[in-house]
Amino acid sequence: MKKLMLIIFLAFFACKSGFDSSSSVLSSKECITKKQKEILEKSVELFESKLHKQYPNISNEAAYFEFISDLANKKLSIDFFQDSLDLEIRNLNLWTESKRSEEETDLEKKIFNVNSMNPIRVKLNSDFSTCLANKIDWRIGTNSFLRMNSKYRLSPRLARKQLFRTSEYDLKKIENRLAIVLGVYYQTMFNIKNTVANTVYN
16 A cells, blocks of 8 residues: 555656646746746747748648758748847847857858848857756757757757757647747847847846
8 A cells, every 4th residue: 555655656746747748838937037928928929820821731830840941941031030029039138149250151141041140149048048948858859959059059950950859749848839939030030130139128
């Protein structure tokens, strides 16, 4: 009887400490403020509405992978990277900046298949990337993507290599979707366009 109770207790604890794969609300309270949380949840909804228009005949989760693949294969136009939340997202205190050299600019224009690049490189900052990654199972591709993206300049093809270790099932969890929305979609947007931050939310 004692063994049975112990097994039940351990099973209950494992369920409570696991990942909620059906989560649609950000649980990473210590990573972001309440104001940021509201904006980020809206950004995921907005991005997914764009995916539905771009890829209407497949599931929401499958559309994420089509987007990643199309970006890596230079099939997306620059017009895809614009929406009504760009300034709000850019103004969140989640980004770090560095200056591009002319050589880096020329190279990255070819990588992203654009005519110009923002002279300032914009990336998700290391603290937020690590905090969000800590909410994701270490075996999932979005976890390694967040950690590598904060340290290195990942091309769309290298990002795809990491992110394709994520499954459609994994994308039912909002933290995994947010890693792609911020680390791929908005980060690309801010680098191929000069979206200037004005006010940082606290």
